Amino acid sequence: MSSLASSRPIRYLPRIVLAATVAFALLYVLVISSPPPVEGGSNWRTTNFGSAIDDPGSFVRVLLDSITFAGALFIVASGFALIFGLMRVVNMAHGAFYLLGGYIAYEIQQTMTGQGFSLSGTEVNTWEWLIPLAVAAPCIAIVGLAVQQSFLRWNQGQELRQALITIAISVIVADQIIAHFPRTTSGAQRFGGNAVDLAWPGWTERFVDFHFSGVTYSLARLVMLAIGVAVGVGLWLWLYRTKTGMVIRAGVDDQTMTSALGINIQKTFAIAFVIGSALAALGAVVWTSQSNIASGQDGQWLLNSLVVVIVGGMGSIFGAAAGAVLYAFVLNFSASYLPTTGSNCCTQYSPIFTFVLIALVLSFRPQGLFGRGG
Amino acid sequence: MNPAAWTRRQQLERAIAFGALVLVVVWPAVGSSYWAHTILVQTFFYGIAASSLIFLSAYGGMVSLAQTALFGIAGVIIGNLATKGGPGGVSKGLHLGWDPTLALVVAILMTTAIGLLFGLVAARSAGIYFLMITLTFSVIATYALGQVTNISGFSGIGGINEYTPGWIGDILEHPNRLYYLALGVAVAVYALIRYVIRTPFGLTLQGVRDDPIRMSSLGYSVPLHRTLAFGFAAFLASLAGILYVWWSGQIAPGNVDLPETINLLAMAVIGGLVRIEGAWVGAFAFIIIQNYVRDFHVPGLSFGGTLFGGSFNTIIGIIFLVIVLVSPDGLMGLWGRIFDSRRGSRWRRTPTQRGPSAPGRGGETTAA
Numbered sequence: 001m002s003s004l005a006s007s008r009p010i011r012y013l014p015r016i017v018l019a020a021t022v023a024f025a026l027l028y029v030l031v032i033s034s035p036p037p038v039e040g041g042s043n044w045r046t047t048n049f050g051s052a053i054d055d056p057g058s059f060v061r062v063l064l065d066s067i068t069f070a071g072a073l074f075i076v077a078s079g080f081a082l083i084f085g086l087m088r089v090v091n092m093a094h095g096a097f098y099l100l101g102g103y104i105a106y107e108i109q110q111t112m113t114g115q116g117f118s119l120s121g122t123e124v125n126t127w128e129w130l131i132p133l134a135v136a137a138p139c140i141a142i143v144g145l146a147v148q149q150s151f152l153r154w155n156q157g158q159e160l161r162q163a164l165i166t167i168a169i170s171v172i173v174a175d176q177i178i179a180h181f182p183r184t185t186s187g188a189q190r191f192g193g194n195a196v197d198l199a200w201p202g203w204t205e206r207f208v209d210f211h212f213s214g215v216t217y218s219l220a221r222l223v224m225l226a227i228g229v230a231v232g233v234g235l236w237l238w239l240y241r242t243k244t245g246m247v248i249r250a251g252v253d254d255q256t257m258t259s260a261l262g263i264n265i266q267k268t269f270a271i272a273f274v275i276g277s278a279l280a281a282l283g284a285v286v287w288t289s290q291s292n293i294a295s296g297q298d299g300q301w302l303l304n305s306l307v308v309v310i311v312g313g314m315g316s317i318f319g320a321a322a323g324a325v326l327y328a329f330v331l332n333f334s335a336s337y338l339p340t341t342g343s344n345c346c347t348q349y350s351p352i353f354t355f356v357l358i359a360l361v362l363s364f365r366p367q368g369l370f371g372r373g374g
Numbered sequence: 375m376n377p378a379a380w381t382r383r384q385q386l387e388r389a390i391a392f393g394a395l396v397l398v399v400v401w402p403a404v405g406s407s408y409w410a411h412t413i414l415v416q417t418f419f420y421g422i423a424a425s426s427l428i429f430l431s432a433y434g435g436m437v438s439l440a441q442t443a444l445f446g447i448a449g450v451i452i453g454n455l456a457t458k459g460g461p462g463g464v465s466k467g468l469h470l471g472w473d474p475t476l477a478l479v480v481a482i483l484m485t486t487a488i489g490l491l492f493g494l495v496a497a498r499s500a501g502i503y504f505l506m507i508t509l510t511f512s513v514i515a516t517y518a519l520g521q522v523t524n525i526s527g528f529s530g531i532g533g534i535n536e537y538t539p540g541w542i543g544d545i546l547e548h549p550n551r552l553y554y555l556a557l558g559v560a561v562a563v564y565a566l567i568r569y570v571i572r573t574p575f576g577l578t579l580q581g582v583r584d585d586p587i588r589m590s591s592l593g594y595s596v597p598l599h600r601t602l603a604f605g606f607a608a609f610l611a612s613l614a615g616i617l618y619v620w621w622s623g624q625i626a627p628g629n630v631d632l633p634e635t636i637n638l639l640a641m642a643v644i645g646g647l648v649r650i651e652g653a654w655v656g657a658f659a660f661i662i663i664q665n666y667v668r669d670f671h672v673p674g675l676s677f678g679g680t681l682f683g684g685s686f687n688t689i690i691g692i693i694f695l696v697i698v699l700v701s702p703d704g705l706m707g708l709w710g711r712i713f714d715s716r717r718g719s720r721w722r723r724t725p726t727q728r729g730p731s732a733p734g735r736g737g738e739t740t741a742a
């Protein structure tokens with residue numbers, strides 16, 4: 001009896017530590033942190049703009065930044081999660097597909113508008129944003145399908161080998177992007193995988209007034225969130241309300257049984273790869289319009305997709321959504337709310353918080369938040 | 375040690391190994407200096423890093439992409455501890471100016487500790503999940519080093535080769551010392567791995583690789599063995615990282631980024647993820663390709679680069695792809711196939727396919 005009682009606190013210790021960590025992080029953001037003093041004397045509580053109580057406007061802005069970034073994250077990562085969940089293929093070329101999709105869309109938009117290197121949103125109408133998307137997404141879908149059919153299909157079940165194949169493909173694609181993109185710019189900006197950006201359509205280039213603590217927020221970022229939500233709802237309807245979706249979910253659970261029932265699982269795999277790759281391109285178009293695209297970002301977006309899937313759990317779009325939201329919150333809040341004592345303290349440590357997030361989730365749920373078994 | 379009892383394959387392999395060892399020992403005296411101090415010395419330390427990856431893969435069933443990050447972390451730690459700030463010192467870092475031998479020991483211990491932490495987080499996963507998790511560690515380490523300007527920043531730390539321990543001496547003046555040091559460490563690492571896999575720990579680790587469920591029902595802690603194996607591999611990677619910074623003098627996040635991570639994986643895959651010897655074979659092949667394919671143009675298809683306008687990475691990618699498609703066990707696998715055509719491939723050993731029909735590796739028992 002006594003041993004049971006004494007073992008209890010130890011058993012619950014990890015959970016208590018977790019709860020305390022999360023509670024402290026929340027409290028820190030909500031009340032503990034303080035704005036930088038007018039003259040010197042900053043301490044461990046000093047952050048860029050203080051706690052949510054001190055400066056609710058900034059808090060809401062960081063909150064909106066996180067949620068809208070989660071939208072873009074979800075678009076890219078759900079494609080990765082779809083392929084991984086169904087086929088157990090870790091598509092290491094997902095980041096390279098993202099990069100290629102972004103550059104293709106950029107070329108189309110530049111060709112359509114003919115404005116040269118830099119475009120502002122007011123020079124772009126809705127079609128000049130939608131058509132680049134409508135070209136880039138099928139292009140990447142075809143690339144993905146070609147990779148799946150020519151390299152992955154005959155290596156089914158050999159997970160490690162498939163991962164290595166896609167790594168090799170990502171090396172080739174990333175190197176070819178450096179050699180050939182961006183094409184339509186001139187001079188030193190031409191080729192070499194230089195940073196370029198798409199432009200949102202003109203009507204999104206304004207700020208929405210929230211009538212709360214003077215918060216105004218970019219409509220473009222809200223559109224990004226709306227696209228993310230639309231992709232999520234679309235995927236949910238497709239996976240849970242159509243026959244193809246039913247077959248895909250059956251395939252996630254038991255591939256052998258599904259094909260034994262006379263279902264052409266190969267066709268389903270091909271569909272999943274097409275949609276998953278197209279989502280990488282869609283995400284690239286959305287985030288390139290908001291930020292930019294440059295060679296080397298393939299690694300960044302592969303990391304983003306991996307973190308979302310590891311945190312959220314494999315084989316479920318709810319997992320991808322939860323992973324995207326958590327990851328976006330950790331990224332944005334650690335970059336904004338870490339102490340700024342001294343000239344270069346602490347906010348520079350924000351990448352480590354991604355590791356902390358993964359460590360915390362995996363130590364409690366090795367399969368991720370929404371992961372199921374094996 | 376009775377050569378008469380060895381199989382033909384063992385005789386041949388040991389003769390080749392002995393010949394290669396004699397060749398590299400006498401090389402600085404007889405061969406070209408470029409080969410000794412660029413190609414062979416890189417082969418030695420990248421081989422050590424690759425051997426840590428192959429050790430985890432071949433004996434732990436875990437393909438780790440965090441080895442490059444650990445390699446770089448060791449370099450960053452010794453760079454921060456050993457270097458001294460000075461006039462004209464533009465490189466970032468703490469410049470603590472410790473005694474280099476102490477810095478060496480602390481760098482190895484700290485990297486091993488970080489490796490144990492990584493291992494602890496990833497230990498409950500295996501196979502493809504392990505690959506994904508360790509890849510995120512690697513990329514996070516790159517961004518963390520790039521952002522944390524106190525210890526590294528994007529420009530990294532330079533001039534580390536001026537702060538080598540006294541018992542090694544000035545590496546710039548006596549490059550052969552680094553050559554023989556790297557060679558000695560490589561041989562010691564090889565011997566150490568061969569020893570570790572024969573210890574009870576090593577045998578248990580191989581049991582964990584083959585059937586974690588059976589091992590845990592026999593009372594072995596699966597996560598503990600994986601964590602310890604990862605810590606050991608981190609120790610090996612730290613040795614490689616320290617040799618690297620003494621050789622190149624600098625370390626930056628660019629040395630541990632995704633392309634570098636893939637390069638190390640390419641070395642291990644080209645050599646073969648099944649045998650420790652493959653680490654040095656793969657590193658040698660990779661460095662030869664890196665040095666001599668850079669200026670190569672595929673006739674008719676180069677378009678101003680090596681192939682379709684690309685850099686040597688396109689070629690590396692294609693070689694990597696061909697190796698994975700043709701011989702998943704790399705060059706060592708090809709070598710093995712010459713002697714044993716019936717040997718099954720470990721690549722087919724997946725949980726769903728494991729069963730009486732799946733060929734196990736020669737001499738291993740598969741859970742049926």
